[in-house]
Amino acid sequence: MLLIPQPKQWQSLKDVEDYARACIEMCGPPGWSVVWDRAVKRLGCCKFNKRVLSFSRFFVESYLQKDPELIRRTVLHELAHAMAWEKYRERGHGPAWRRACCELGIADERSVCKCDDFAPPERKRQALYALCHAETGEVYRYYYRKPNYSVRRLRLSYIPGQRDHTLGKLRLIDLRESSAKQ
Numbered sequence: 001m002l003l004i005p006q007p008k009q010w011q012s013l014k015d016v017e018d019y020a021r022a023c024i025e026m027c028g029p030p031g032w033s034v035v036w037d038r039a040v041k042r043l044g045c046c047k048f049n050k051r052v053l054s055f056s057r058f059f060v061e062s063y064l065q066k067d068p069e070l071i072r073r074t075v076l077h078e079l080a081h082a083m084a085w086e087k088y089r090e091r092g093h094g095p096a097w098r099r100a101c102c103e104l105g106i107a108d109e110r111s112v113c114k115c116d117d118f119a120p121p122e123r124k125r126q127a128l129y130a131l132c133h134a135e136t137g138e139v140y141r142y143y144y145r146k147p148n149y150s151v152r153r154l155r156l157s158y159i160p161g162q163r164d165h166t167l168g169k170l171r172l173i174d175l176r177e178s179s180a181k182q
């Protein structure tokens with residue numbers, strides 16, 4: 001097991017970012033970085049092509065005091081994806097990811113984590129649906145009533161300026177369901 005520096009009490013997003021960077025430096029493959037996103041339906045994700053670990057700003061903000069361990073786990077969970085990818089070109093929660101979890105000291109980590117909805121209050125109150133990227137969970141638009149998208153129309157849609165990244169990857173999600181880790 002590798003020795004990961006334990007986080008002190010987290011006060012801000014910056015502390016989490018510093019911790020994630022330290023973990024990458026200590027255990028992860030070189031060249032990876034940490035970014036924030038505005039996802040509301042998953043905690044973190046690993047973007048293999050950009051070599052980036054991306055975490056939901058909303059999730060971290062709402063769990064900073066409530067459950068620091070969940071945040072720490074999420075950082076290591078995504079780091080394990082980066083390790084499995086760089087070493088074995090494995091995506092998802094296969095044997096290489098599991099091995100990386102063991103190395104990082106989270107052998108019992110699960111592929112999916114259910115937790116409370118962490119959409120910010122103003123979103124929770126108003127929006128019922130969101131247009132998301134199926135793989136990264138990134139939200140592009142919120143809706144206050146169900147939009148009239150057919151499956152076919154969604155498949156042919158993309159976000160202007162991000163055609164390669166979003167064509168065929170857009171999904172409409174119901175924000176009233178609970179959230180999950182990817």
Ligand SMILES: [Zn+2]
Nearest residue numbers: 077081111182
């Ligand atoms: Zn995962």
